[in-house]
Amino acid sequence: ETGVTQTPRHLVMGMTNKKSLKCEQHLGHNAMYWYKQSAKKPLELMFVYSLEERVENNSVPSRFSPECPNSSHLFLHLHTLQPEDSALYLCASSQMSGRVSTDTQYFGPGTRLTVL
């Protein structure tokens, strides 16, 4: 039980589809993260939200659109994706004091996304 859940666990979509990934944390944290994990590449930080405010956006293409309606929920809206966007998308949460978090991040199991 990691305390961070992600749905769906697997998603296959065409390049013209619109879909959303959902993350929920039950740990009382105030920061949430989206990471992209591709084969043979380091873990890539995509977005950071602290107290529902986006504090970091690492040059992610606009076809990825995050949403954080409250401190427990985080979404990643996907539209007109490319095959190279196929990857494992990981959500994490932590307790943040100040602008960034230096403390342990707790990860969800990930959503395995395949773009056809």
Next chain:
Amino acid sequence: AQSVTQLGSHVSVSEGALVLLRCNYSSSVPPYLFWYVQYPNQGLQLLLKYTTGATLVKGINGFEAEFKKSETSFHLTKPSAHMSDAAEYFCAVSDPTGRRALTFGSGTRLQVQP
């Protein structure tokens, strides 16, 4: 700036043998250091972390790591490998002053041979 280098993308050991996974970091300030493990089709799970104090840190599943400032290293060890240790291991560094979040290494895949 901070960075993490994990030497060896793949490490193979025999069951019962010593596990040594290497991690070197670069940081302009004394860092916080982490080791995470990822089993197939799962997210990352914290193994252990160093913040301040004792430089030898013990984690879950019999793993430990030692912070060596002079060598800028934080290698992960386990005296005796078990088949269930087969997974991918990630070293990460953060800046305690709060200017940067976690930076992950590229990972080391550990295979355990029977």
